[in-house]
Amino acid sequence: MIDKVGGQPDGVYRRCGCKDPATGRRWGSRCPRLADPDHGTWYFAVQATDPRGHRIRLRRGGYDSPAAAQAARNAVADHDLHERFGEVATVRDWLYSWLADIEGTVRPTTWQAYRSHVVEYLSPGIGRIPLQELTTGEIQHLFDGLGKRVNRYADPLAPATLQRIRATLRRSLNIAVREQVLRWNPVLGLVLPGGRRSRPTVWSRNRVDAWRLDGWRPVVGVWTVDQLAGFLDGVEDDPLYGLWHLAALTGLRRGELLGLKWIDVDLDSRELTVCRQRTEITGQIIDSLPKTDAGVRTIALDRDTSQALECHRLSDWSSPAADGFVFCWPDGRPLRPDWLTHRFAELLKQLKLPPIRLHDLRHGAATLALSAGADVRVVQEMLGHTNYAFTADTYVSVLSAQSRAAVDGAAEAVRAKRARPHRAITNTVHDRGGRLGG
Incomplete structure (x- = not known):
């Protein structure tokens, strides 16, 4: 009662x-x-x-x-x-119990990221320690070791990855503190190395030479316009050409590309609306909303991209239904996100192009738009970024080039209006040389 x-x-x-x-x-x-x-x-x-x-x-x-x-x-x-938990609750007991408690209360992709951190890093490292005996020193020892581990590319785990793993542990132990299982959160004393955000690096000629010589590659690579054109020419006969073209020109995320339906596309008005994404969680394809409110957005399409989508609509790799998915297997099954990533990597090997990730097409689309003179806010909305400063900071190298071009353009406009600009500049230089040289 x-x-x-x-x-x-x-x-x-x-x-x-x-x-x-x-x-x-x-x-x-x-x-x-x-x-x-x-x-x-x-x-x-x-x-x-x-x-x-x-x-x-x-x-x-x-x-x-x-x-x-x-x-x-x-x-x-x-x-x-x-x-x-039994006689003594371990850190592993708590972490898996916490995962079970929050499943369904957070975004599926967020829960999957938490679970990945627990399974791959936290449980093997500190799982056997009794929860109430966990110390900052033991957590520090774990993360010092993780900082020396390498990923599948033989690169150390990025500082941002360590920060995300720490955030997972901190959130789970915050619940233990709130429920008075722990007096305080030992993660609060953890010290991690600082790390800068990896910004897009253009595959210039000297960088391509370095890659061919010893396999060097940037963390975030972006193709030049010529390299992107070579990629689109090379995949023109691929059944997913429309997807590659759309990704390269609009910067849609992988999940957003796979979640696109024909009811979201208006080829007459040359625009599409991003309102869902498809992700894979523990082997199941799940449709969900974009990560943030800014992710729900309408994007303008250029004529070439509209034509590419129009041709794709007539192919077998698209659902004929009005509410069907734009990109899918010929039998209607959903394309798996990881398969799409592997397919992209295979195409790059066949074409012998400088390596980039599928996600880097998104950076390339932003760089291309900014280089063409698009306003930062337009690019922010195209990418679905919540924060204007984040977009500007990420593509600071492109913006610097734009700033130099703008300054040179302004100076050229003034110079063109002067009566004898070259003579005036020459005299100024001579005067300075005379004074400096004595």
Whole structure:
């Protein structure tokens, strides 16, 4: 039987994330807007037993209704931590339990990334340690070792990868702190090497020579216009030519390309709308919304890309239905994202082009647009970036070249209007030389 307190089940309450403008602190359950029944979310608090037999108070939230919060509270009360993990909970126990708890509450791709970090790095490294004995030193030792590991290209794990693994561990242990299983989060004392974001590097002639000589390659490679044209010429007879052309000119992500339906494409108006992406999670193809609100966007198409899509629509590698997918197998099965990546790599080997990743076509599309004079905000919207500064910072080398071109153009315009610009410049140089040379 459920006890009622204030008309709600015992141990269940509502709160929000609003802040007091005077203090900057969260109102919590004291927010005046909680008089609105649609404001805030539901939480529960319950006494449970930790792995060492001590009674602790657990708090969890984010539920849509008091009934949902009460159901979750009952589940925790029925299966306390001692029963859940056995005599001593290890870090591995906690991480896998945390993954099970959050599955379905975060984006499938986010959950898959968390699981990958747990399976590949965290569980093998610190999984055997009792959760309540985990220290910052042991975590530091793990990450120092990860910093020396190499990926499939024989390159060390990037600082950004280490940061993401740390974020996964930090988030999981934050829950342990919130539920009073841990007193504090030992990840907070972890020190990682700083790393700069890898910016696009154009495959110039000397870089191509270095690649052919000893296999050197940039982290993020971008083709020149000639190299991109050579790629499109080389894949013109490929059944997925429309996809390669679309990716190269618009910068759509892999999942966005595979999630595109014909109802999202208006070839008469030469535009398409990105509103879903297809990803593969544990062997299953899943359709979901783009990662951010900015990812839902409408993109203008040039005439060549529109014609490429029009031709593709008549091919076997496209669904004939109005609500069918633009790119799929001839029998209608979805293309797997990893297969598309491997297919792209095979084509590059056949064409003997400088290597880039499939995702680097996205960087190439942005670089091409900026070099052609497109405004940064236009490119930001085309790529679906949330932040203007992120787009400008990522393509700073292209923008620098644009700035130099703009300065030279302005100077040329002024020079053209002067009566005798060359004589004036020459005299100035001679005057300076005379003064400096004595």
